[in-house]
Amino acid sequence: MLPFQRVTIIGLGLIGSSIARAVRRHMPTVRLSGYDADPDVREAARALDLCDDVTDQPGTAVIDADLVILCVPVGAVGAAAAALAEDLPAEAIVTDVGSSKSGVARALADALPRHAVVPAHPVAGTEQSGPAAGIATLFHQRWCILTPAAMTPPVAVARVAAFWEGLGAEIATMDAERHDLVLAVTSHLPHLIAYTIVGTASDMERVTSGEVIKYSAGGFRDFTRIAASDPIMWRDVFLANRDAVLDVLDRFSADLAGLRAAIERGDGDTLQALFTRTRAIRRGIVEQGQDDARPDFGRRHD
Amino acid sequence: MLPFQRVTIIGLGLIGSSIARAVRRHMPTVRLSGYDADPDVREAARALDLCDDVTDQPGTAVIDADLVILCVPVGAVGAAAAALAEDLPAEAIVTDVGSSKSGVARALADALPRHAVVPAHPVAGTEQSGPAAGIATLFHQRWCILTPAAMTPPVAVARVAAFWEGLGAEIATMDAERHDLVLAVTSHLPHLIAYTIVGTASDMERVTSGEVIKYSAGGFRDFTRIAASDPIMWRDVFLANRDAVLDVLDRFSADLAGLRAAIERGDGDTLQALFTRTRAIRRGIVEQGQDDARPDFGRRHD
Numbered sequence: 001m002l003p004f005q006r007v008t009i010i011g012l013g014l015i016g017s018s019i020a021r022a023v024r025r026h027m028p029t030v031r032l033s034g035y036d037a038d039p040d041v042r043e044a045a046r047a048l049d050l051c052d053d054v055t056d057q058p059g060t061a062v063i064d065a066d067l068v069i070l071c072v073p074v075g076a077v078g079a080a081a082a083a084l085a086e087d088l089p090a091e092a093i094v095t096d097v098g099s100s101k102s103g104v105a106r107a108l109a110d111a112l113p114r115h116a117v118v119p120a121h122p123v124a125g126t127e128q129s130g131p132a133a134g135i136a137t138l139f140h141q142r143w144c145i146l147t148p149a150a151m152t153p154p155v156a157v158a159r160v161a162a163f164w165e166g167l168g169a170e171i172a173t174m175d176a177e178r179h180d181l182v183l184a185v186t187s188h189l190p191h192l193i194a195y196t197i198v199g200t201a202s203d204m205e206r207v208t209s210g211e212v213i214k215y216s217a218g219g220f221r222d223f224t225r226i227a228a229s230d231p232i233m234w235r236d237v238f239l240a241n242r243d244a245v246l247d248v249l250d251r252f253s254a255d256l257a258g259l260r261a262a263i264e265r266g267d268g269d270t271l272q273a274l275f276t277r278t279r280a281i282r283r284g285i286v287e288q289g290q291d292d293a294r295p296d297f298g299r300r301h302d
Numbered sequence: 303m304l305p306f307q308r309v310t311i312i313g314l315g316l317i318g319s320s321i322a323r324a325v326r327r328h329m330p331t332v333r334l335s336g337y338d339a340d341p342d343v344r345e346a347a348r349a350l351d352l353c354d355d356v357t358d359q360p361g362t363a364v365i366d367a368d369l370v371i372l373c374v375p376v377g378a379v380g381a382a383a384a385a386l387a388e389d390l391p392a393e394a395i396v397t398d399v400g401s402s403k404s405g406v407a408r409a410l411a412d413a414l415p416r417h418a419v420v421p422a423h424p425v426a427g428t429e430q431s432g433p434a435a436g437i438a439t440l441f442h443q444r445w446c447i448l449t450p451a452a453m454t455p456p457v458a459v460a461r462v463a464a465f466w467e468g469l470g471a472e473i474a475t476m477d478a479e480r481h482d483l484v485l486a487v488t489s490h491l492p493h494l495i496a497y498t499i500v501g502t503a504s505d506m507e508r509v510t511s512g513e514v515i516k517y518s519a520g521g522f523r524d525f526t527r528i529a530a531s532d533p534i535m536w537r538d539v540f541l542a543n544r545d546a547v548l549d550v551l552d553r554f555s556a557d558l559a560g561l562r563a564a565i566e567r568g569d570g571d572t573l574q575a576l577f578t579r580t581r582a583i584r585r586g587i588v589e590q591g592q593d594d595a596r597p598d599f600g601r602r603h604d
Contacts, residue, residue, distance in 0.1 A: 075570075099520070123517050123519050123520045124519055125519075125520075126597035126598040127584065127597065127598070128597050133597065135597075135603050137603045137604045138603060140603065140604060142519055143516055143517060143519070145517070172516070181508060181509060182509050182513050182517060183517065183520060185502075185503050185506060185509045185513075185514060185522070186503065186509075186513070186514055186517040186518055186520045186521065186522040187517070187520025187521040187522065188521075189499065189502075189503075190499060190520075190521035190522045190524065190525055191521050192558075192561065192565075193495055193499055193525075193558070194521070194524075194580075195561070195576055195577055195580050196554065196557050196558045196561055196576075197491065197492060197495055197554060198580040198583050198584075199557055199576050199579065199580055200487075200491075200550075200553055200554045200557045201487050201488065201491075201583075202579070202580070202583050203557070204487060204550070204553065206483060207483060207484050207487045207488075209583070209586070211484050211487075211488070212487060212488055212583070213583070213586045213587050213590055213592060214445055214474070214590065214592070215425050215445055215447070215484060215485065215488040215489065216488055216587050216592050216593070217425050217426055217444055217445070217592050217593070218401070218425045218427075218485060218488045218489025218492075219488065219489045219490075219492035219493050219496070219528050220487070220488040220489065220492045221587050221592060221593045222492065222496075222524055222525070222527060222528055223492055223495075223524070224580070224583050224584040224587055224593070225524060225584065225593075225598070225599060226521050226524055227577075227580040227581070227583070227584065228580065228581045228583075228584035228585075229577075231573075231574050231577035231578045231581065232574060234573070234577050235570045235573040235574040235577060236570075238565050238573055239565070239568055239570055239573075242565055242566070242568070245565060246562065246565060246566060248502075248506070249558075249562055251502055251506065252498065252499060252502045253555070253558065255498050255501055255502045255505075256494075256495075256498045256551075256555065259494065259497070259498055260548065260551055263494075263540050263541070263544055263547060263548060264544070264548060266541055266544070268377075268537045268538075268541055271533075271536070271537040271540055271541075272533050272534060272537040274497055274498075274501050275497055275529075275531075275533035275536050275537060276533045277501065277504070278496075278497050278500040278501055278504070278526070278529040278530065279529070279530045279533065281500050281503075281504050281511070281514070281515070281526050281529070281530075282429070282500075282526040282527065282529065282530035283530075284511070284515045285515050285518050285523050285526055288515055288516065290515060290516070290518050290519050290523060291518065291519070291523045291526070291527075291601070292601045292602055295428035295429065295430045295435065295437070296428040296429070296527070296599075297527060297598075297599035297600065297601050298599065298600050298601055298602060299593070299594045299599050299600055300594055300600060301437050301439045301440060301442065302439045302442060
């Protein structure tokens with residue numbers, strides 16, 4: 001029993017096109033419609049045969065949908081929902097994939113006051129963007145966090161959960177505020193730090209960008225991957241989740257100042273104690289299947 | 303023509319054991335001797351057959367060496383050199399693999415005032431440690447930076463360069479101070495930041511470490527790899543390269559404060575401009591073969 005028969009994806013970038021590929025693989029009888037605001041993306045999506053139908057208007061794409069998934073930057077979710085509201089069937093369930101949830105929930109409730117809305121965040125991705133970058137197995141063994149409002153019909157939540165489980169994901173449910181704090185730690189702060197350090201390194205007049213690139217295998221290159229993520233997506237995340245991000249950032253800055261002081265006073269014991277403790281976190285991540293167990297993320301060494 | 307016939311490796315952890323494996327693969331006629339201060343590591347190295355001979359005293363390992371490679375934490379290089387000075391043949395060349403070079407050069411010159419010393423830093427590694435973690439191809443296409451003093455005989459530098467080229471590395475030469483500044487940017491700051499953020503995340507009382515691990519695929523897991531690096535090696539790097547690390551760290555902190563202010567005032571243009579610029583750095587790294595071109599470092603998505 002499929003949770004949905006007619007799925008529409010609005011936004012055919014990395015995540016939208018990964019969902020399309022995953023639906024084709026895991027739910028081949030589902031009728032898939034797609035729309036993207038960018039005509040070039042629509043054309044690419046047609047050439048890649050991502051959906052049964054890619055329409056030139058968002059309303060046309062949702063006209064007979066039973067699930068609509070908004071895969072657009074979080075700052076664009078409200079406008080994307082408003083643009084299809086008039087054509088959306090009364091029984092259709094609407095969800096999204098945004099990396100911050102409180103603001104998205106408000107925007108969706110405002111735009112679609114009479115529809116069942118189940119905000120969702122599949123915690124998965126790569127540094128690449130666009131319809132060609134999608135991966136059918138992107139959500140396998142990854143968590144998809146649902147943040148339904150208290151009055152959302154449980155059956156709508158259950159169907160969206162079943163959809164994501166069908167794509168290989170595991171489901172967690174929490175309220176939007178909790179999501180935004182937890183993801184500020186595990187995703188938003190890491191991206192902010194990565195963007196900053198890559199900017200710092202490329203700006204240092206005393207070290208050339210040629211040197212930064214040449215010797216990046218000493219550690220720097222690890223940061224460049226997430227600092228290559230979609231700029232508009234991430235601009236919107238930091239604007240939408242400002243308070244939680246600043247809160248976590250201040251905590252990080254205080255810890256960094258403490259470590260700076262330890263280096264300045266030559267306090268090797270403090271450094272060694274921290275560096276020993278952080279090792280254990282990596283083991284937990286690998287043991288729970290949330291990262292590649294091979295050394296160096298499985299990079300090729302040949 | 304091999305640059306050396308009898309190579310001794312002092313310290314058989316990740317780097318020392320990778321050199322041993324690489325020598326076996328690329329220079330199979332070289333006689334390899336090894337020593338490690340830890341009896342368990344010596345035993346493991348014998349079981350792995352890493353060297354022709356693993357000795358219980360450092361002096362015994364170097365008695366007929368023409369190249370001695372010190373693969374110990376930078377804080378231990380001086381003592382390791384002193385421990386074998388008496389038994390070192392007059393013509394032997396000594397090198398190391400330390401991640402900071404100014405202090406190492408001084409320590410080696412003090413311990414071995416009459417020997418040719420060519421400090422070196424192969425910019426390569428994984429987050430794993432110990433003799434079993436070594437990889438024969440670890441240095442392929444990676445840079446090895448030599449930082450010889452002005453009075454070092456050029457022939458000694460050329461032989462050490464030829465040795466590393468023989469293991470698949472590319473050679474760069476610079477003075478030790480320049481090395482320490484460049485590597486502070488490309489390696490030491492990234493490690494310091496990664497250790498800090500992993501510590502911050504695992505300490506936040508309002509977010510459990512279970513949640514940090516579960517949702518780490520949102521970006522955090524990337525940082526946990528280098529924050530799982532050898533604690534003693536990295537303690538020593540920060541103590542040895544204190545001034546350059548603090549200099550670069552202060553630059554990073556100022557940039558982070560600027561980004562914090564942009565988020566606070568809702569300045570999306572500043573965020574988007576930085577995030578667009580950092581994308582280009584990643585492309586340069588991939589184009590120059592310094593990282594895996596596959597998305598997500600080549601992690602498995604199945």
